[in-house]
Amino acid sequence: xxxxxxxxxxxxxxxxxxxxxxxxxxxxxxxxxxxxxxxxxxxxxxxxxxxxxxxxxxxxxxxxxxxxxxxxxxxxxxxxxxxxxxxxxxxxxxxxxxxxxxxxxxxxxxxxxxxxxxxxxxxxxxxxxxxxxxxxxxxxxxxxxxxxxxxxxxxxxxxxxxxxxxxxxxxxxxxxxxxxxxxxxxxxxxxxxxxxxxxxxxxxxxxxxxxxxxxxxxxxxxxxxxxxxxxxxxxxxxxxxxxxxxxxxxxxxxxxxxxxxxxxxxxxxxxxxxxxxxxxxxxxxxxxxxxxxxxxxxxxxxxxxxxxxxxxxxxxxxxxxxxxxxxxxxxxxxxxxxxxxxxxxxxxxxxxxxxxxxxxxxxxxxxxxxxxxxxxxxxxxxxxxxxx
Ligand code: FAD
Ligand code: UDP
Numbered sequence: 548x549x550x551x552x553x554x555x556x557x558x559x560x561x562x563x564x565x566x567x568x569x570x571x572x573x574x575x576x577x578x579x580x581x582x583x584x585x586x587x588x589x590x591x592x593x594x595x596x597x598x599x600x601x602x603x604x605x606x607x608x609x610x611x612x613x614x615x616x617x618x619x620x621x622x623x624x625x626x627x628x629x630x631x632x633x634x635x636x637x638x639x640x641x642x643x644x645x646x647x648x649x650x651x652x653x654x655x656x657x658x659x660x661x662x663x664x665x666x667x668x669x670x671x672x673x674x675x676x677x678x679x680x681x682x683x684x685x686x687x688x689x690x691x692x693x694x695x696x697x698x699x700x701x702x703x704x705x706x707x708x709x710x711x712x713x714x715x716x717x718x719x720x721x722x723x724x725x726x727x728x729x730x731x732x733x734x735x736x737x738x739x740x741x742x743x744x745x746x747x748x749x750x751x752x753x754x755x756x757x758x759x760x761x762x763x764x765x766x767x768x769x770x771x772x773x774x775x776x777x778x779x780x781x782x783x784x785x786x787x788x789x790x791x792x793x794x795x796x797x798x799x800x801x802x803x804x805x806x807x808x809x810x811x812x813x814x815x816x817x818x819x820x821x822x823x824x825x826x827x828x829x830x831x832x833x834x835x836x837x838x839x840x841x842x843x844x845x846x847x848x849x850x851x852x853x854x855x856x857x858x859x860x861x862x863x864x865x866x867x868x869x870x871x872x873x874x875x876x877x878x879x880x881x882x883x884x885x886x887x888x889x890x891x892x893x894x895x896x897x898x899x900x901x902x903x904x905x906x907x908x909x910x911x912x913x914x915x916x917x918x919x920x921x922x923x924x925x926x927x928x929x930x931x932x933x934x935x
Contacts, residue, residue, distance in 0.1 A: 555900045556797060563793040570793025571598040571778075572935055576785040577800030579608020580918045581905030583771050584639075585798050588926035590776040595934055597777045598792060600785045606768040608800075609876065610915060613765060617825045619851060619863040620763055624876070625821060626836065626849040626865065627764065630754040631916030637756040639923060643770040646758035647856050651751040652834040656842065657716045664717060664838055665751065666709055667744040674716075684745040701730035701738040708743045721840035725869050726817055726879065734880040736912065751836075759854055795935035798925075800905035802875050803891045811890045814910060816875030820868040831862050844868055878910045885910075902929065 557564070565571055572595035575582045582599055583606065589595040605611050609624040628651045631637055654661040662670045668684045671677060679687055691710030695703040701722060705714040714730075718738055722730040730738060742753075750757075760767045772779055780788065785799075799806055804814040822845070835853035839846060845866040852862050878884070888910040895903045904925050906913045913921070 556898045557795065557900050560790060562790050565596075565793035565795050570795075571596045572794070573597050573796045573798055573929075574785070574789075574792065574794035575599045575798040575800070577601060577608060577905065578603075578606035578768065578772070578779060578781075579800060579905060580610060580915055581800040581908070581922045582608070582798065583768050584919055584922035585904065585926045585929075586777050587643075587771045587774060588923070589929060590774045592926075593930045593934060595776065598788075598794065599772065599777065599779045600783050600788055601779065601781050602784050604782050605765070606772060606779060606781070607765050610764045611768075612763045615823065615825060615863055617859070617861050617863065619825065619859055619861065620855045620857055621823060621851050621863050621865065622764075622854075623821065623823075625819060625867055626851070626854060627915065628752070628757075628835070628854060629759060629915060630752040630757045631914075631919075632754050632756070633916060633920055634756070635923065636916045636919045640760075640767065640919065644760040644762065644767040647761045648757070649759045649854060649856070650757050651836070651854070652749055653751045653836045653838055653847075654832075654834050655717055655721075655838040655840055657840065661833070661837065663749040665742050665744055666713060666717060667749060668747050669749065671713075681745045681747075688743065688745065698735055700735055701733040703731075704735045704739045705730065717840050719840075721838060721846055724840075724844070725846050726877075727869065727871055728879070728881075732881060734882070736880055740912075759856075763855070795900065796929075797901045799901060799903050800908050802907040803888070803895065803903055803910060806903075806908075807891055807894055810894075811887060814887055814891070815879045815884055816907070817877040817879055818870045818873030819876050820870055820873065822866040822868060823863065824866075825861055825863045827861055829860055829862060831864050875907055878906065878912055880912050900935065 573589050575586050575597060578599050578601035586597045586599050590597045610627045612620055612622045615621050653664050655664040662673055668681055671684060672679055688709060693706040693710060695707050698704055698707055705718045719730060726733060831850045836847050836849045845868045848864055848866050850862055850864045902925060904922055905918050
């Protein structure tokens with residue numbers, strides 16, 4: 548909580564004050580999940596007048612989807628698969644979309660074969676020509692696992708679960724490509740996202756709710772933002788309107804270091820180049836995504852029709868090429884970055900009328916459902932405080 552004496556950001560920058568019938572209660576920066584969920588809650592439940600300002604020409608943030616020239620639904624910012632264990636999050640989003648059940652499956656190209664990832668019983672049996680049972684798989688993993696104590700890095704997590712050989716085949720190369728860092732330089736939480744299984748379950752996620760918005764993410768966002776008290780301004784950097792449009796409270800969902808003009812130095816974000824291709828064939832690959840841990844500059848290829856269930860005589864795929872510079876897509880989880888983030892976070896805590904929410908503003912490797920959960924908690928807190 549900011550100290551009570553903290554000057555408001557509003558006063559600091561000399562922004563015009565909103566009065567009844569003029570201006571907005573809340574100015575929201577970013578129309579991704581963080582900004583859009585909060586906008587709907589404040590306007591819907593709180594009766595607030597809300598302005599959402601988005602730099603890009605569309606709503607949805609990185610979850611935005613659209614139809615390409617061939618009429619195939621694609622995700623311009625990389626494949627987005629919805630999964631959550633939170634009934635609260637699922638029910639909330641279900642107010643704005645119907646769903647298509649979808650369980651994501653991924654194969655990794657290793658030693659010339661396509662093998663299930665997360666590593667499971669079939670991965671090991673096929674790779675080594677074995678016929679292990681689930682019980683024998685557990686004994687196998689125990690025999691190859693290394694002992695590391697404490698488990699700190701992304702290398703530690705994997706070698707303690709599956710040993711060095713499987714680590715090198717499935718994780719080391721992929722992680723180096725994706726992050727430009729060795730797994731030993733990244734927090735354990737990164738590779739810990741991918742489990743290991745001794746059974747034959749080949750789903751990428753095991754969450755209770757796994758589904759895609761029936762008519763796409765953009766439609767979901769449009770439904771969420773369609774409210775008489777919500778205005779959306781696209782193609783606009785919030786800095787261009789901050790001192791022009793009257794507002795009382797700011798919700799910021801962009802990169803936190805950019806908000807403070809990088810005053811403590813730049814927070815590292817990992818970026819990607821997306822290479823889209825539309826092919827004159829109905830099917831390209833057997834599953835939604837194929838990972839390439841050891842070959843090529845790209846990490847993975849996704850075929851959207853698996854995700855969307857669309858019927859079409861053509862198909863659209865996306866290659867992800869990691870890079871250091873470009874749009875900020877991934878916060879980079881490691882101790883020194885978290886320390887730098889904490890300096891920005893403590894600056895943020897001094898501002899009584901600005902709220903920082905979302906993956907970039909929290910500098911956390913959040914999935915969509917985690918951002919929605921964080922946004923719902925934030926909205927409840929703001930609603931409890933009453934209109935600004
Ligand atoms: P964003 O979606 O980034 O929205 C922030 C918005 O703020 C952006 O639209 C940006 O343009 C805008 N903005 C920033 N600065 C300004 C400014 N100065 N003025 C105006 N507007 C500004 N999650 C999953 O659950 N499942 C997945 O399969 C999945 N796949 C992913 C694949 C990739 C390649 C990436 C990068 C992410 C993936 N995610 C996935 C994570 C998911 O994208 C995020 O959790 C979620 O979209 C974050 O929402 P957000 O609102 O915090 O941020
Ligand atoms: N990872 C890997 N090999 C794989 C899949 C994942 O090494 O085949 C590691 C890699 O470091 C990756 C992380 O696990 O960045 C998290 O994977 P996830 O699929 O969750 O990444 P995202 O979809 O968020 O890009």
